[in-house]
Amino acid sequence: MAIRVKLDHILLDRRLSLTDLADRIGITIANLSVLKTNKARAIRFSTLDALCRELNCQPGELLEWTSEESERAPSRPAARR
């Protein structure tokens, strides 16, 4: 999907584990993992609200749009190696 969730970057910046975040916002680790690995089809406003509140960030810092082409492009040189 062209929308990516940058949860892993933010967690790294905040030095937080997925388990800690799951405890704080009351979402299961399995669901947060779906979000972190970009497998989610949709995100509820309530989830976004909880994430922004706990991570002290804006929705725009959590989500990123990339075109389908640019998503595929970086993997090509890596594949050659």
Add this chain to the structure above:
Amino acid sequence: MKALGKASLSSFLVVLVNIGWFCVALALLVTVLFLVAGEHVGVQIDSSGAPSVEVGHGVMMSIPVSFSVDPDLHVSAPSLGISEAQLRDARAVLKFAPQRGPFFIANAVLLVGLLSLILWALSQLRGVLRTLRDGKPFEPANARRLRRIAWLAILGELVRAAVVFFENQYAASHFVSEGLHFSARPDVNVFAIVNGLVILVIAEVFRIGARLDEDQSLTV
């Protein structure tokens, strides 16, 4: 009464369809074994085109026939005050001692084919009912299974009508009887085809349901 899950209507239907599946599988096995052995097997196709097999000494072969009777045959109902009634477009089963030949082989192949198709349709239905029993109706495979059942219902009805017509034709060209005139008439059951079309629509509903269910499970 609960429709889905354990101890529900669907779990009862799973048991029924399982019994049906094993009966048809056994019938198919017995038919093939006795046809290969070449002895004492009677291919039965009833007036509606439903197949079955009889095994044992002196078994008869049966085929569906359609016929009309002589207009001279007097039919009346004195208790109702009806003095003249007519018997028309009759359908029945003609039983006779089986003779090995192209017709017998064609019927045997037909019987094995029809039993195999019924077994396959029951397998699909078992798959659907098991997911209902497990409380997961919107499995992506269910839409495919229901679509297969629907096409089988539609095409199966056309094949059944063709078989009945072919058997009628055979009886009309080979059998004679005083006062009876064998004929061949098409007998398509429109309701069976409509049922197939309804199942096709339900299959599409299941496909959309499966997609929504997947979306919902991946919504965080």
